[in-house]
Amino acid sequence: MARWCERCAARPLKVAVAYSAGADSTALLLAARQRWPDQLVALHVHHGLQAAADGFESHARRFCALHGIELRMEHVQAAHEPGQSPEDAARLARYAALARLAVDAGADCVLLGQHADDQAETLLLALSRGAGLPGLASMPERFERAGMCFGRPLLDVPASVLRSWLLSEGHAFVDDPSNTDTRFTRNRIRAVLMPAWEACFPGFRPMLARSARHAAQAQRLLDELAALDLAQTGVPPQIARLQALSRDRQTNALRHWLRSSAGVAAATAQLDELLDQIEACTTRGHRIHLKVGTGHVEREGGRLRYTPAL
Known part of the structure; x- marks a missing residue:
């Protein structure tokens, strides 16, 4: 995380963490608190898509109060439009809400808790769909949306490391029941493909992350070439x-x-x-x-x- 911040937000006025109350965002929030104890705000978005969401919000309030972390929250309606997947609708609503909350809090950037397992799942999902380089590049470490800078400083860290650290330190978090719902493709990848890859190729996550970085680099070069060609056409x-x-x-x-x-x-x-x-x-x-x-x-x-x- 220190490397990311030196490149992307060397002297932030305020750092925001997207805090769902799950294990990944809890680990990120605590790590950010160690680095910026007086410049941190937690952002929690209530999607209203499942009954457990109220419990997530209550836990977030208690946890942030316990650790003296400023918390800002927003309720959104993430219902999907015809032809739009529920996951896409929820993601768009979440990013828009996070950007609004961060601006209101005076934050320079929003840190997200996606980790190495999420990156591997994203790459496997892209491969299953026959994606090109933009899809194979998976999740970028830094991007902008709705006028706000977002960063993912944990993309090289496996989920097991984050969860083990939280448990060893006695930090509480919640488990989202939707993460085990195999009606969603990503959850099937997590439940079936990821264990199979681990059995065949132990420690494969950093390798897939490296492939994603190579794809992202190749796509940047293609974008530069396209810009040169379009300058001529x-x-x-x-x-x-x-x-x-x-x-x-x-x-x-x-x-x-x-x-x-x-x-x-x-x-x-x-x-x-x-x-x-x-x-x-x-x-x-x-x-x-x-x-x-x-x-x-x-x-x-x-x-x-x-x-x-x-």
């Missing part, structure tokens, strides 16, 4: 200049353009079809029209255009 891209690039570089540039300009992640099949249409675009009247995300990529004169859904 223009934004939105000129079709003729795109055609001068190799197919792989066209793919990379188009992915970057759609992600950075429209917030859209194009599927592999969609990009393949778009590249075929671009290759066939050799006459003035040739039409390009392809659904990507909720909108469409179209030809407008000599350029591409992304039109979001109304």
Whole structure:
């Protein structure tokens, strides 16, 4: 954690910890208290998605009072929209609430308790979905959302180490019953795949974390290449200049353009079809029209255009 803070928040005015009252966030909160005893605030988000949430909130109040830690809380409605998973809805609501609470508390950053097991599960989940480099890069150590800096200083620490330390020191925490619900894919990975990997490859978590870092580094290089290519093709891209690039570089540039300009992640099949249409675009009247995300990529004169859904 000290390394992360030297790079990301060397002289913070105030550090916030996302505190769910579970083992991971409890260990992070206590570690942060040791480092910043007078600059710390705990943030607790009540999702209202399960009956146990009230108990989490009560425990958080008692624990922070016991240790003299400032606590700020917010209740959110994390119901998911049609076509949105409950997990995604809860995550978006949580980050938005954490950012609001941190700003109100005058904090410079929010620390999150995800650890090496979470990173390994994220990579295995990405592999099972055939993800590209952005997915294989898993969870970044630092990122910004809703105008707030977030950090994950425990990504190299196994969950067992955190839990063993808490138990040896006699610190109380709560167990979220939803973490054992195997209706959720991540929980099935935790219950079935992780023990199998451990049996075959003891101590595999740091290796998967290393692979995730390699993927993140490779993606950063591809983003730099895409920026160089888009500087030549223009934004939105000129079709003729795109055609001068190799197919792989066209793919990379188009992915970057759609992600950075429209917030859209194009599927592999969609990009393949778009590249075929671009290759066939050799006459003035040739039409390009392809659904990507909720909108469409179209030809407008000599350029591409992304039109979001109304």
